[in-house]
Amino acid sequence: MTQHKTAGDALHVERAEGAILHVRKGDVEGQTRPIIDGVSSWWVNTHGHCHPKIVKAVQEQAAKLEQVIFAGFTHDPAEKLTRKLISTVRTEFRRCEGSALEFAFYSDSGSTSIEIALKMAIGYFAEKGEKRHRIIALDGGYHGDTFGTMSTGSRGVFNEQFEPFLFDVKHMPFPRKGIEGKVLSYFNRYLKKYGSEVAAFVFEPLVQGAAGMRIYSPAVLKKMASMCREHGILLIADEVMTGFGRTGSMFACSKAGFKPDLLCLSKGITGGFLPMGATLATREIYKAFYKDTKAEQFFHSTSFTANPMACAAAVASLEIWEDEPVLENIQRVCESHRRAAGWFSARPDVAEVRVKGSIFAVEVEDDNGGYLSDMAQPLYDFMLDNGVLLRPIGNIAYILPPYCIKEEELEKIYETLWRGLDMVRDRGKKKASEDDGRAANEHRRYQNVA
Numbered sequence: 417m418t419q420h421k422t423a424g425d426a427l428h429v430e431r432a433e434g435a436i437l438h439v440r441k442g443d444v445e446g447q448t449r450p451i452i453d454g455v456s457s458w459w460v461n462t463h464g465h466c467h468p469k470i471v472k473a474v475q476e477q478a479a480k481l482e483q484v485i486f487a488g489f490t491h492d493p494a495e496k497l498t499r500k501l502i503s504t505v506r507t508e509f510r511r512c513e514g515s516a517l518e519f520a521f522y523s524d525s526g527s528t529s530i531e532i533a534l535k536m537a538i539g540y541f542a543e544k545g546e547k548r549h550r551i552i553a554l555d556g557g558y559h560g561d562t563f564g565t566m567s568t569g570s571r572g573v574f575n576e577q578f579e580p581f582l583f584d585v586k587h588m589p590f591p592r593k594g595i596e597g598k599v600l601s602y603f604n605r606y607l608k609k610y611g612s613e614v615a616a617f618v619f620e621p622l623v624q625g626a627a628g629m630r631i632y633s634p635a636v637l638k639k640m641a642s643m644c645r646e647h648g649i650l651l652i653a654d655e656v657m658t659g660f661g662r663t664g665s666m667f668a669c670s671k672a673g674f675k676p677d678l679l680c681l682s683k684g685i686t687g688g689f690l691p692m693g694a695t696l697a698t699r700e701i702y703k704a705f706y707k708d709t710k711a712e713q714f715f716h717s718t719s720f721t722a723n724p725m726a727c728a729a730a731v732a733s734l735e736i737w738e739d740e741p742v743l744e745n746i747q748r749v750c751e752s753h754r755r756a757a758g759w760f761s762a763r764p765d766v767a768e769v770r771v772k773g774s775i776f777a778v779e780v781e782d783d784n785g786g787y788l789s790d791m792a793q794p795l796y797d798f799m800l801d802n803g804v805l806l807r808p809i810g811n812i813a814y815i816l817p818p819y820c821i822k823e824e825e826l827e828k829i830y831e832t833l834w835r836g837l838d839m840v841r842d843r844g845k846k847k848a849s850e851d852d853g854r855a856a857n858e859h860r861r862y863q864n865v866a
């Protein structure tokens with residue numbers, strides 16, 4: 417996701433704590449300047465960098481058992497994590513319809529957690545002897561960069577080169593405000609025709625991250641889920657970004673009132689310390705592969721599955737959720753975002769401001785919008801020069817901070833973003849007047865020649 421020919425030099429991070437990255441100044445080791453991590457280091461960090469409880473857990477685990485094959489072997493951190501995850505999910509989804517998520521498969525990233533869920537869904541129907549060859553997803557969805565996840569993700573500049581190698585997925589229109597009814601009836605019509613051939617519906621619940629923090633209604637998601645249930649379609653919730661508090665509750669899906677059949681977690685699972693993916697599944701899915709022959713087992717391996725240090729980090733992170741006021745912090749961040757949303761939405765150059773839990777997004781008016789919008793790079797550079805890391809997605813600038821972020825740090829982000837948008841606006845005006853000047857010159861030259 418970096419064009420090396422045009423990007424500046426990468427910044428050298430020496431250390432980090434809380435929401436602050438200490439970035440090397442010039443080339444001098446030990447001399448640093450602070451940068452506020454306004455994107456939780458690509459949405460992974462939840463409790464702040466180098467949280468002492470996670471540091472301690474990882475150090476202790478590294479000294480005891482750093483890694484071991486997890487086929488035919490088990491260990492304390494994996495067992496502890498599984499018990500904790502299953503009970504957290506049980507509590508969070510207690511009022512939701514659907515079967516309990518009782519089993520966990522560990523891998524090492526968000527993409528692998530989805531890839532594994534897809535394989536489980538396809539394998540589940542194969543084991544049951546049902547022919548279901550279709551997958552449905554939402555337009556604008558992003559599920560990772562492996563081939564299976566690129567196939568389920570929306571098509572665009574990200575994956576254009578690979579398009580001929582991607583498998584077919586039906587992308588349903590995104591149910592944005594105002595067209596929900598139309599989308600639901602389209603969804604219904606499609607399922608009436610093909611529902612019995614669909615294996616799974618893959619979706620990012622409530623917020624599509626990479627599409628630019630696009631928000632949709634829990635009631636619509638619930639309706640989509642119940643239509644899928646009527647046709648026996650498995651629900652794969654991609655909570656890689658939304659999981660672990662981003663939308664204001666532990667998981668986004670529970671707000672829509674149903675339990676998915678497969679729940680994909682990553683990023684915040686270890687508090688953002690170590691790579692880990694988890695695919696949680698129902699007993700029914702587990703049982704589909706629980707047979708007498710090896711040929712019917714679930715075929716997937718990941719060398720570092722259930723890495724003991726990653727499991728220890730994840731257990732420590734879940735303990736922080738129990739011991740510290742994490743939800744209160746998210747609520748505080750959300751309230752600050754709402755206040756800031758009031759100011760930003762009054763700007764004439766802002767098309768929309770979106771807030772969901774700890775996520776804040778400003779969509780800037782831009783005729784040449786989308787991922788390749790030319791405002792993203794100057795805004796990114798401006799923010800960094802002023803001590804803030806934001807990484808706009810095209811014409812959408814968003815803030816997704818660690819929950820420990822202080823009020824004054826948030827204020828600094830809003831204030832810098834405000835000035836950054838002024839810079840983008842003035843730059844646009846300057847460019848427009850230069851373009852006008854060039855056009856007038858061309859016209860004069862043409863008249864002289866004529």
Ligand SMILES: Cc1ncc(COP(=O)(O)O)c(C=O)c1O
Nearest residue numbers: 525526527558559560625656657
């Ligand atoms: C919703 C969602 N799913 C999956 C992924 C892929 O995760 P990873 O980059 O860890 O493979 C991402 C990454 O941003 C994501 O936002």
